[in-house]
Amino acid sequence: MVSRLWQLNILEESKDENYMETLWESRFALRTHRMTSSVIRELLKLTQRPEVISFAGGLPAAEYFPVERFQEACQRVLATQAHYALQYGPTEGYLPLREMIVERMARDNICVTVDNVLITSGSQQALSLIGALLINPGDHVLVEQPTYLGALQAFATYQADYVGVPTDNDGLCVDQLPAALRHGPKFMYILPNFQNPAGVTISAERRRVLIGLAQQQGVPIVEDDPYGQLRFEGDSLPPLVSVDAELAGNNGHCYTGNVIYLSTFSKTLAPGLRTAWIVASPPVIHKLVQLKQGADLHTSTFTQMITYEVAKDGFIDEHVRLLRQVYRQRRDVMLSALDRYMPPEVRWTHPTGGLFLWVHLPSEIKIRELFEEALRRNVAFVPGDAFFTVPDPPPTARLNFSCMPEDAIVEGIRRLSEAIKDLQRAAHPMIAL
Amino acid sequence: MVSRLWQLNILEESKDENYMETLWESRFALRTHRMTSSVIRELLKLTQRPEVISFAGGLPAAEYFPVERFQEACQRVLATQAHYALQYGPTEGYLPLREMIVERMARDNICVTVDNVLITSGSQQALSLIGALLINPGDHVLVEQPTYLGALQAFATYQADYVGVPTDNDGLCVDQLPAALRHGPKFMYILPNFQNPAGVTISAERRRVLIGLAQQQGVPIVEDDPYGQLRFEGDSLPPLVSVDAELAGNNGHCYTGNVIYLSTFSKTLAPGLRTAWIVASPPVIHKLVQLKQGADLHTSTFTQMITYEVAKDGFIDEHVRLLRQVYRQRRDVMLSALDRYMPPEVRWTHPTGGLFLWVHLPSEIKIRELFEEALRRNVAFVPGDAFFTVPDPPPTARLNFSCMPEDAIVEGIRRLSEAIKDLQRAAHPMIAL
Numbered sequence: 001m002v003s004r005l006w007q008l009n010i011l012e013e014s015k016d017e018n019y020m021e022t023l024w025e026s027r028f029a030l031r032t033h034r035m036t037s038s039v040i041r042e043l044l045k046l047t048q049r050p051e052v053i054s055f056a057g058g059l060p061a062a063e064y065f066p067v068e069r070f071q072e073a074c075q076r077v078l079a080t081q082a083h084y085a086l087q088y089g090p091t092e093g094y095l096p097l098r099e100m101i102v103e104r105m106a107r108d109n110i111c112v113t114v115d116n117v118l119i120t121s122g123s124q125q126a127l128s129l130i131g132a133l134l135i136n137p138g139d140h141v142l143v144e145q146p147t148y149l150g151a152l153q154a155f156a157t158y159q160a161d162y163v164g165v166p167t168d169n170d171g172l173c174v175d176q177l178p179a180a181l182r183h184g185p186k187f188m189y190i191l192p193n194f195q196n197p198a199g200v201t202i203s204a205e206r207r208r209v210l211i212g213l214a215q216q217q218g219v220p221i222v223e224d225d226p227y228g229q230l231r232f233e234g235d236s237l238p239p240l241v242s243v244d245a246e247l248a249g250n251n252g253h254c255y256t257g258n259v260i261y262l263s264t265f266s267k268t269l270a271p272g273l274r275t276a277w278i279v280a281s282p283p284v285i286h287k288l289v290q291l292k293q294g295a296d297l298h299t300s301t302f303t304q305m306i307t308y309e310v311a312k313d314g315f316i317d318e319h320v321r322l323l324r325q326v327y328r329q330r331r332d333v334m335l336s337a338l339d340r341y342m343p344p345e346v347r348w349t350h351p352t353g354g355l356f357l358w359v360h361l362p363s364e365i366k367i368r369e370l371f372e373e374a375l376r377r378n379v380a381f382v383p384g385d386a387f388f389t390v391p392d393p394p395p396t397a398r399l400n401f402s403c404m405p406e407d408a409i410v411e412g413i414r415r416l417s418e419a420i421k422d423l424q425r426a427a428h429p430m431i432a433l
Numbered sequence: 434m435v436s437r438l439w440q441l442n443i444l445e446e447s448k449d450e451n452y453m454e455t456l457w458e459s460r461f462a463l464r465t466h467r468m469t470s471s472v473i474r475e476l477l478k479l480t481q482r483p484e485v486i487s488f489a490g491g492l493p494a495a496e497y498f499p500v501e502r503f504q505e506a507c508q509r510v511l512a513t514q515a516h517y518a519l520q521y522g523p524t525e526g527y528l529p530l531r532e533m534i535v536e537r538m539a540r541d542n543i544c545v546t547v548d549n550v551l552i553t554s555g556s557q558q559a560l561s562l563i564g565a566l567l568i569n570p571g572d573h574v575l576v577e578q579p580t581y582l583g584a585l586q587a588f589a590t591y592q593a594d595y596v597g598v599p600t601d602n603d604g605l606c607v608d609q610l611p612a613a614l615r616h617g618p619k620f621m622y623i624l625p626n627f628q629n630p631a632g633v634t635i636s637a638e639r640r641r642v643l644i645g646l647a648q649q650q651g652v653p654i655v656e657d658d659p660y661g662q663l664r665f666e667g668d669s670l671p672p673l674v675s676v677d678a679e680l681a682g683n684n685g686h687c688y689t690g691n692v693i694y695l696s697t698f699s700k701t702l703a704p705g706l707r708t709a710w711i712v713a714s715p716p717v718i719h720k721l722v723q724l725k726q727g728a729d730l731h732t733s734t735f736t737q738m739i740t741y742e743v744a745k746d747g748f749i750d751e752h753v754r755l756l757r758q759v760y761r762q763r764r765d766v767m768l769s770a771l772d773r774y775m776p777p778e779v780r781w782t783h784p785t786g787g788l789f790l791w792v793h794l795p796s797e798i799k800i801r802e803l804f805e806e807a808l809r810r811n812v813a814f815v816p817g818d819a820f821f822t823v824p825d826p827p828p829t830a831r832l833n834f835s836c837m838p839e840d841a842i843v844e845g846i847r848r849l850s851e852a853i854k855d856l857q858r859a860a861h862p863m864i865a866l
Contacts, residue, residue, distance in 0.1 A: 023651050023691070024716050027619060029569045029591070035723050062516035070519065074507035083495035086503065086703035121554055121707075125729040132590060136462045153727040157565060158462070186460060218456050258456070270519035272734035274554075283457055290468050294586040295728065296558040300736050301705035 031137070031159050043371075047380035053412035055399040056380040058196065058355055062403070064326055065270050066310065066319055073309035081305065089301035091293050092285075093119025093277070097308040101277050105261075108242050112255045115282045118289060121299045122274040123226055123264045127154035129291045130222055130260060133284070134186050135160045142185035144172055146358075146387030146396070148196045148224065151189055162389035169349065171195065171202030174209040181213065187220040192240055193228040194354025197387045197398035201352060204237050211243045214258055221259045226267050227354035229320050232328035234352050241279065256281045265307050267355070268320050275299065275307040327355065327402050330409060334401040337413035343421055348399075355402040358384070361395040364427040365420065370397070373419040379412045464570070464592050472582065472819040476804075480813035486845035488832040489813040491629065491788055495836070497759060498703050499743065499752055506742035514738065522734035524726050525718075526552025526710070530741040534710050538694075541675050545688045548715045551722060554732045555707040556659055556697045560587035562724045563655055563693060566717070567619050568593045575618035577605050579791075579820030579829070581629045581657065584622055595822035602782065604628065604635030607642040614646065620653040625673055626661040627787025630820045630831035634785060637670050644676045647691055654692045659700050660787035662753050665761035667785050674712065689714045698740050700788070701753050708732065708740040760788065760835050763842060767834040770846035776854055781832075788835040791817070794828040797860040798853065803830070806852040812845045 047054045077085050092098065098117040105112050120126040127150065135141065137159035143151070145164035152162075163183045166173045172190065190210070192202040202210070214221050223240040238246075241261040248257055264276035278288060292298070310316070331351065338348055338359075345362040359381075361367065367383040374380060384396025401409060480487045510518050525531065531550040538545050553559040560583065568574065570592035576584070578597035585595075596616045599606045605623065623643070625635040635643070647654050656673040671679075674694040681690055697709035711721060725731070743749070764784065771781055771792075778795040792814075794800065800816040807813060817829025834842060 024653070024714060027567055027653060028720060029565065029567055029572075031569075032566060032720055032724070035720070035727075037723050037726065057521070059521060062520050065515060065519045067511055067515040067519075070515065071508065071511045074511065075504070078500055078504045078507065082498060082500040082503065084705075086498045086500075086705040087495050088490070088492060088699075088704045121729045121733075124727070128728045132462065133465060134460055134462055136464075139462075150727075150730070157724060157727045220457070220460060266521075270735075271521045272517075272519040274729065274731075274733040281457060287461060287465055287468070290470050291465070291590060293470065294468075294557070294583075294590045295561045296554045296707065297583070298707075300554075300707040300733055302703075302739075303733050303736060306735075 031157055034159075035156055043380070043382060046375065049378075052375070052378045052380050053404060053408045053415070054380040055401070055404065055412060055416075056382050057403060058400055059403040060267055060271060060355075061323075061326060064323060066315070069310050069315060070270075070306065073306045077302070077305045077309055085302045085305050087301060089298050089304070091289050091298045093117070093299060094301065094304035094308060097275075097304050098277075100308060100311065101279070105279055108239055110239070110242050110245060110255060110261075110279070111253055112279055113253060116255050116279050116285060118278045118280075118285050118292065119299050119304060120276045120278055120292070121296060122266060122271070123224065123262050123276040124150055124154060125274075125292075125295070126262045126276055126278045127151050127222075127224070128157065129278075129288050129295065131155045131158040131160065132291050132295075133287055134220075136186075139186040140183055142180055142183075142188040142219070143389060144190060144195065144198075145389065146197050146384060146393070147189065147389070148191060149386050151224065152389065155189075164389050167195070167198055167200055169200055171200050171206055172210065174206045174213070177210065177213055181217055181219060185219060187222055188214065189222045189224065190240065191224045192237070193225055194230065194351050194356070196227070196354070197356055197382070197384065198358040199349045199351030199354055199356045200358075201237065207237065207240060207243050208247070211240060211247050211259075215244070215248060218258075223259050223261045225261065225263045228263065229268050230324060230327060230355070231353040232324055232331065254282060255279065260284060265311065265316075268316055268323070269307065269310055273303045273307050275303055324353075330401045330404070330406060331357070333406045333409045334399065334413060337410045341414050341417035343417065343424065345424075346417075346420060355400055357399050357401065359397040359399060361397065361420065362424065363394060365395045365423050367395040367397065370395070370419060370423055373423055374416055377415040377419055379415040379419070381416065464590055467592075468589055472815070476813070476815060479808065482811075485808070485811045485813050486837060486841045486848070487813040488834070488837065488845060488849075489815050490836060491833055492836040493700055493704060493788075494756075494759060497756060499748070502743050502748060503703075503739065506739045510735070510738045510742055518735045518738045520734060522731050522737070524722050524731045526550070526732060527734065527737035527741060530708075530737050531710075533741060533744065534712070538712055541672050543672070543675050543678060543688060543694075543712070544686055545712055546686060549688050549712050549718060551711045551713075551718050551725065552732050552737060553709045553711060553725070554729060555699060555704070556657065556695050556709040557583055557587060558707075558725075558728070559695045559709055559711045560584050560655075560657070561590065562711075562721050562728065564588045564591040564593065565724045565728075566720055567653075569619075572619040573616055575613055575616075575621040575652070576822060577623060577628065577631075578822065579630050579817060579826075580622065580822070581624060582819050584657065585822065588622075597822050600628065600631055600633055602633055604633050604639055605643065607639045607646070610643065610646055614650055614652060618652060620655055621647065622655045622657065623673065624657045625670070626658055627663065627784050627789070629660070629787070630789055630815070630817065631791040632782045632784030632787055632789045633791075634670065640670065640673060640676050641680070644673060644680050644691075648677070648681060651691075656692050656694045658694065658696045661696065662701050663757060663760060663788070664786040665757055665764065687715060688712065693717060698744065698749075701749055701756070702740065702743055706736045706740050708736055757786075763834045763837070763839060764790070766839045766842045767832065767846060770843045774847050774850035776850065776857065778857075779850075779853060788833055790832050790834065792830040792832060794830065794853065795857065796827060798828045798856050800828040800830065803828070803852060803856055806856055807849055810848040810852055812848040812852070814849070
């Protein structure tokens with residue numbers, strides 16, 4: 001079992017050798033040469049056995065999907081608007097859904113119209129379209145260190161390079177931004193709230209410093225905010241797009257600023273719908289619409305209408321209140337279990353929302369070895385190195401707390417701490433731990 | 434009204450000038466510089482007034498969507514598998530749907546396994562992923578002349594250039610292929626059945642010549658087959674992927690040949706689902722899966738399951754039989770109306786399936802003028818120049834016959850012929866027509 005991951009790698013490599021015998025590889029475009037599968041998605045395949053307690057995925061709790069509400073929505077849409085729901089639709093998205101997003105943005109004091117809004121097939125597509133819009137091969141993107149793996153994968157298609165800026169418990173270390181900006185990044189990719197993977201949130205003060213620097217130097221920001229609604233405690237902080245509009249004093253009827261804002265219904269309703277949105281300046285939306293026409297014509301009319309029907313009349317707010325309770329409770333259980341079981345050398349973040357926390361391991365731990373050791377005990381996580389743009393970062397792990405029941409969380413953390421202690425003993429055989 | 438289209442253009446241009454005042458345009462990637470909106474999608478906006486008889490879209494007949502079957506499918510999926518249907522899913526697609534496609538391919542004597550199959554968010558996404566896989570900036574793609582506009586748009590994102598090969602009533606003129614292949618195209622993009630836009634089908638003999646040349650020179654073929662099921666008369670011809678497997682003698686358990694085959698449920702069930710598929714050699718699928726992870730993670734789990742539930746147990750074959758009748762009848766009505774109303778200088782194709790026919794107009798007609806003249810009479814079509822990769826092609830028009838009722842088809846063709854005669858009179862004022 002310990003060598004299972006390496007066996008997988010060997011299999012992949014020998015498969016790749018067979019592939020070389022075909023003519024296809026000679027024809028693959030340059031952009032694919034450095035491309036690999038998502039580490040997470042490959043690891044998830046190893047962790048899907050039912051006996052595994054998995055902290056690896058970023059899955060919402062399926063048992064809280066509002067299934068009845070979905071049933072009613074399907075019934076209503078197909079009874080009254082089937083000819084529209086099953087037909088081709090506009091690339092920009094379903095108008096009532098775009099209007100709903102305009103209203104939601106207004107709560108954060110962002111004045112936008114539907115011309116600022118594009119519906120996408122999940123936020124992953126938003127990241128891909130933004131990569132296509134902005135990245136020439138070799139352009140640098142400024143990212144938090146660690147950052148969201150899916151963004152790195154989306155941008156890889158467009159052959160991006162990276163400038164990394166560290167994060168601490170208050171999020172992006174803005175004191176290191178000026179030096180990083182001297183590399184001339186095309187844009188900054190920032191997750192301000194309950195960041196994936198580290199679970200940290202950028203403080204209000206740092207948000208203003210970040211936006212000030214971005215405006216001064218003309219460097220756009222892509223703000224990825226899938227989790228902002230899932231705050232467990234404390235006051236909401238204004239999104240970067242809102243700080244930008246406020247500082248620039250250009251928050252008119254139709255936002256024309258320096259931030260592209262992304263969010264999604266994947267974490268507040270259900271990811272299987274693949275419904276997300278982009279808010280940006282109209283010229284940016286205009287060009288993204290052209291790119292989306294080429295990419296998939298439009299997002300499923302049917303799932304957009306179902307999303308709208310489920311979310312409308314305040315249902316989504318009510319549902320988010322429920323999710324906040326459930327996820328806060330699971331976070332608390334995970335934090336207590338970490339306190340109880342982990343050896344003193346291990347540290348972790350204390351997220352105030354979202355789905356993830358981030359574990360800093362003692363430097364003698366090799367993270368891929370820990371992954372295998374944990375999997376041998378039927379517990380899984382994502383090795384943190386996948387989220388860095390530099391080689392050999394310090395050993396870290398992303399733990400998801402949203403999708404496992406509480407007793408499984410406790411047992412999983414207990415097993416994980418055993419695995420860590422075993423590796424520590426192996427690294428320091430003479431020290432009694 | 435005659436200047437409405439030009440007014441639109443002027444508006445677009447002045448809007449673009451405003452955009453220049455922002456910092457955004459300085460940051461747009463090179464690939465976006467030549468990019469424009471789809472002519473069709475922009476024209477469709479002009480033709481959506483209810484009084485317009487539109488032959489412009491490529492829309493299936495909404496009144497024949499199997500709505501009850503969709504209702505049952507939604508009910509069943511949400512009652513029994515909601516936690517799976519609403520959750521994240523595998524990039525490769527929903528396994529039972531991929532298995533269904535394996536079975537469907539077997540009817541055309543293609544031996545494939547699920548490792549040959551990737552589910553995509555419509556065929557447009559398949560085209561986009563294939564562009565990402567194969568096209569370096571400036572690579573040439575060999576296309577039929579005319580060809581599908583959406584493919585040109587998908588490949589434009591990857592900065593393709595083109596080599597065009599003419600078509601006649603037997604499809605691609607294969608005698609001109611050897612000369613075209615000397616340009617060294619990266620691959621050929623071919624629509625063999627009831628081609629969009631021309632409605633023509635490549636003969637069995639030409640299919641063998643095409644595949645023979647492709648194998649000899651090692652040039653892959655992307656076979657786009659959205660309409661193959663919608664044959665009104667005559668025998669089905671083997672898809673190119675099948676001819677390739679047969680000629681190469683490599684049609685084992687798992688297809689490893691030279692063709693990437695695309696098809697979709699958009700024309701046989703409903704386009705609003707955005708469910709389509711790619712069949713290709715496993716190394717190609719393997720790389721396309723990586724690209725799709727970056728592009729949108731996966732196609733909606735929910736719509737894939739609904740597609741499967743609607744299509745299964747032979748329902749889709751039964752439904753396709755109904756659509757064939759309806760569309761054949763509409764094609765016949767359009768052909769009779771063309772015979773009855775068109776001036777003798779106008780010619781058109783006689784498709785044996787699909788959604789479109791193609792009109793060759795007298796050379797003195799300026800096609801964009803005809804578009805405006807027709808729109809003034811509340812009838813719409815797509816000007817043929819959009820489907821060519823060369824400037825100033827001869828005047829042609831794509832007419833869709835699938836989505837208008839029969840009386841509207843007759844009246845629309847009558848008005849269109851009046852518009853043509855008016856423009857002929859204006860071009861030759863001294864000849865009594």
